Amino acid sequence: MTDRQSYGNAPHAHHRCDQCDVRHKAMCAAVEEKDNDRLAAIVSHRDISPGQVIFEEGEPAEYAYNISRGEVRLYKLLPDGRRQITGFLGEGDFLGLVTDDTYAYGAEAMTPVELCIMRLSNLERLIADIPPVRDKLLDMSRDELAAAQEQMLLLGRKTAREKLLSFLLNRLDHSDVKTSEAKIILPMSRTDIADYLGLTIETVSRTFTALREERLIELPDTHTVMLPDLEAVRDASEAL
Amino acid sequence: MTDRQSYGNAPHAHHRCDQCDVRHKAMCAAVEEKDNDRLAAIVSHRDISPGQVIFEEGEPAEYAYNISRGEVRLYKLLPDGRRQITGFLGEGDFLGLVTDDTYAYGAEAMTPVELCIMRLSNLERLIADIPPVRDKLLDMSRDELAAAQEQMLLLGRKTAREKLLSFLLNRLDHSDVKTSEAKIILPMSRTDIADYLGLTIETVSRTFTALREERLIELPDTHTVMLPDLEAVRDASEAL
DNA sequence: AGGTTTCATTGATGTGGCTCAATGGGGCTG
DNA sequence: CAGCCCCATTGAGCCACATCAATGAAACCT
Numbered sequence: 001m002t003d004r005q006s007y008g009n010a011p012h013a014h015h016r017c018d019q020c021d022v023r024h025k026a027m028c029a030a031v032e033e034k035d036n037d038r039l040a041a042i043v044s045h046r047d048i049s050p051g052q053v054i055f056e057e058g059e060p061a062e063y064a065y066n067i068s069r070g071e072v073r074l075y076k077l078l079p080d081g082r083r084q085i086t087g088f089l090g091e092g093d094f095l096g097l098v099t100d101d102t103y104a105y106g107a108e109a110m111t112p113v114e115l116c117i118m119r120l121s122n123l124e125r126l127i128a129d130i131p132p133v134r135d136k137l138l139d140m141s142r143d144e145l146a147a148a149q150e151q152m153l154l155l156g157r158k159t160a161r162e163k164l165l166s167f168l169l170n171r172l173d174h175s176d177v178k179t180s181e182a183k184i185i186l187p188m189s190r191t192d193i194a195d196y197l198g199l200t201i202e203t204v205s206r207t208f209t210a211l212r213e214e215r216l217i218e219l220p221d222t223h224t225v226m227l228p229d230l231e232a233v234r235d236a237s238e239a240l
Numbered sequence: 241m242t243d244r245q246s247y248g249n250a251p252h253a254h255h256r257c258d259q260c261d262v263r264h265k266a267m268c269a270a271v272e273e274k275d276n277d278r279l280a281a282i283v284s285h286r287d288i289s290p291g292q293v294i295f296e297e298g299e300p301a302e303y304a305y306n307i308s309r310g311e312v313r314l315y316k317l318l319p320d321g322r323r324q325i326t327g328f329l330g331e332g333d334f335l336g337l338v339t340d341d342t343y344a345y346g347a348e349a350m351t352p353v354e355l356c357i358m359r360l361s362n363l364e365r366l367i368a369d370i371p372p373v374r375d376k377l378l379d380m381s382r383d384e385l386a387a388a389q390e391q392m393l394l395l396g397r398k399t400a401r402e403k404l405l406s407f408l409l410n411r412l413d414h415s416d417v418k419t420s421e422a423k424i425i426l427p428m429s430r431t432d433i434a435d436y437l438g439l440t441i442e443t444v445s446r447t448f449t450a451l452r453e454e455r456l457i458e459l460p461d462t463h464t465v466m467l468p469d470l471e472a473v474r475d476a477s478e479a480l
Numbered sequence: 481a482g483g484t485t486t487c488a489t490t491g492a493t494g495t496g497g498c499t500c501a502a503t504g505g506g507g508c509t510g
Numbered sequence: 511c512a513g514c515c516c517c518a519t520t521g522a523g524c525c526a527c528a529t530c531a532a533t534g535a536a537a538c539c540t
Contacts, residue, residue: 076393079478084393097382104386134374141381142337146344148388153316153324155395156438160527190488198396203527205489222488222536238319400497430518443497445519462506462518 017043020116025092026066030136031126042122046115054095054107054115061103064096064123070113071187074105075195085196087147088188090174094140096120111187155198158238163197164207165237168217168225182227190222257283260356265332266306270376271366282362286355294335294347294355301343304336304363310353311427314345315435325436327387328428330414334380336360350427395438398478403437404447405477408457408465422467430462 017040023029031039045068048054054065057076072089086105089095095107098120118126127134154166171184186193194201211217216233218226227233257280263269271279285308288294294305297316312329326345329335335347338360358366367374394406411424426433434441451457456473458466467473 076389078393078397079480082397084396086389086392097385099382099386105389128371131368131371134378138374138378138381141378141385142339145337145381145385145388146339148385148392149316149326149345151392152326152388152395153318155392156324156435157318157322189486195396200528201488202490202529206527209489240319440498441518442499442520446497449519 016040020068022066022068022092026068026116027094027133027136027140028066030132031130032132035130039126042118042126043116044118046117048109048113048115050109050111050113052109054109054113055103057104057106058102061096061098061101061120063117064094064120065118066116067091067093067095068114068116070109070111072107072113073110073188073192073196074107076105083195084198085192086151087144088192088196094137097137097141110192160197160199160203160207161211162237162239163199164193164204164211165216165233167193167197168227169233169237172227182230184225184227186223186225256280260308262306262308262332266308266356267334267373267376267380268306270372271370272372275370279366282358282366283356284358286357288349288353288355290349290351290353292349294349294353295343297344297346298342301336301338301341301360303357304334304360305358306356307331307333307335308354308356310349310351312347312353313350313428313432313436314347316345323435324438325432326391327384328432328436334377337377337381350432400437400439400443400447401451402477402479403439404433404444404451405456405473407433407437408467409473409477412467422470424465424467426463426465 017023017028017031018033018036020026020028028039043066048070054072055061055063067089069091072093072095073085074087074089074095075083075085077083088110089107095115096103098104127137154163158166168184171186172182175184188196190201190204193199194204197204199207208217208219212219216227216229216236218228220226257263257268257271258273258276260266260268268279283306288310294312295301295303307329309331312333312335313325314327314329314335315323315325317323328350329347335355336343338344367377394403398406408424411426412422415424428436430441430444433439434444437444439447448457448459452459456467456469456476458468460466
């Protein structure tokens with residue numbers, strides 16, 4: 001599951017932050033034109049291949065990351081190997097808020113990932129000097145907290161069917177491709193979905209099949225889901 | 241469950257913040273001596289009796305709160321009434337971080353509660369003007385996020401037994417009475433515990449009984465738990 | 481192209497926790 | 511202090527989801 005190789009590949013040289021594709025979505029959007037050089041001076045880049053570990057839970061936290069390309073899973077483990085995925089991150093998302101000086105969760109690439117890296121000490125100085133950055137991070141952690149609470153409701157009180165439908169609706173909201181027909185691409189495996197929803201892989205698979213037979217969803221292939229009747233899905237995701 | 245009466249009792253007059261019992265634990269600790277007057281000028285107080293609603297999920301958020309006395313539960317509801325408690329708050333805790341301008345969860349008093357109230361608009365000005373306040377709030381939401389992720393692990397992947405033991409250990413950590421024997425006071429009902437752990441009241445009750453029969457816990461009365469062998473509890477809370 | 485590995489699906493069976501139901505006990509009220 | 515109400519406990523049976531096991535299908539390597 002985590003064939004950690006050389007711990008990521010060698011970092012690149014610095015980059016032009018003002019030309020970054022995901023700048024507008026990322027924390028960096030809070031940095032003004034004039035401070036761009038300062039931002040560029042403290043970031044470097046790294047490519048990560050699918051399945052590789054970015055960092056592990058409990059590891060001393062040295063860096064914070066912005067995802068400039070690809071998809072990442074965050075997870076926590078129990079001693080016997082049970083895993084809970086606490087979130088999926090994508091382009092523009094920020095990675096590495098820490099409490100005590102260790103990472104509170106592990107992070108792995110699900111697809112090829114391009115990371116924008118900065119030392120936490122440098123980030124802290126940036127935060128102190130540029131108030132909008134601090135505001136942006138506060139906002140982001142507020143949003144994350146609201147999402148976490150929604151996920152607690154899902155994990156603690158929803159059925160398998162409701163969990164899966166809520167998950168699909170979430171994915172739809174967060175996808176940027178807004179076609180008329182609701183189409184969802186799932187970059188993660190069934191196992192990842194199961195570990196995110198507090199289910200087993202078999203239950204996820206069976207529930208997908210059941211939903212397809214009810215015509216609530218279509219599955220053109222394993223990693224694509226279509227929602228032909230959004231209203232029906234919304235109703236079924238919280239039962240009535 | 242929520243006999244909302246007159247929506248709290250009449251607010252008191254302002255208070256001496258510098259004499260506040262919970263100041264050192266609260267966000268207010270980040271306000272310096274010289275800014276005390278400014279803090280005192282924007283806060284008022286309110287007493288809430290057990291079971292009363294402080295605010296409801298989805299309600300437009302106008303105020304933020306500090307808890308100066310008592311215990312509060314936060315929760316989210318599904319349309320059919322299923323409830324997930326997302327957290328328990330106590331003295332010094334802050335209440336009312338919002339995403340869009342509505343509360344992301346409901347809040348109810350579990351015991352008699354004394355609240356320190358401030359308008360969100362005033363708090364925002366305080367945040368903008370006094371950087372340590374912003375830092376403190378960022379820290380607090382980081383901690384809350386870490387706790388939320390831990391709770392996701394619990395809800396998604398732990399057994400009833402592990403859930404209950406983890407819950408007790410958490411309560412022990414957050415209690416300020418540090419006696420040699422590990423003693424825990426639970427202000428909340430069995431139903432609250434069930435809704436926090438994603439269980440039913442019957443399972444909570446049965447699990448308590450089973451743990452007592454194994455001598456992992458003692459139950460002098462319904463709302464008191466003793467942990468005679470902390471190591472054994474820690475092991476059992478994550479299985480091996 | 482063939483062989484291997486990995487991942488998803490499906491089936492058969494088991495079980496932890498839920499549901500439904502009855503009983504017990506502690507605290508409040510009059 | 512009797513009666514009531516609320517809450518917790520306990521029991522019996524059931525079911526949603528887990529576990530165990532087999533098969534199918536796609537991706538990967540050589």
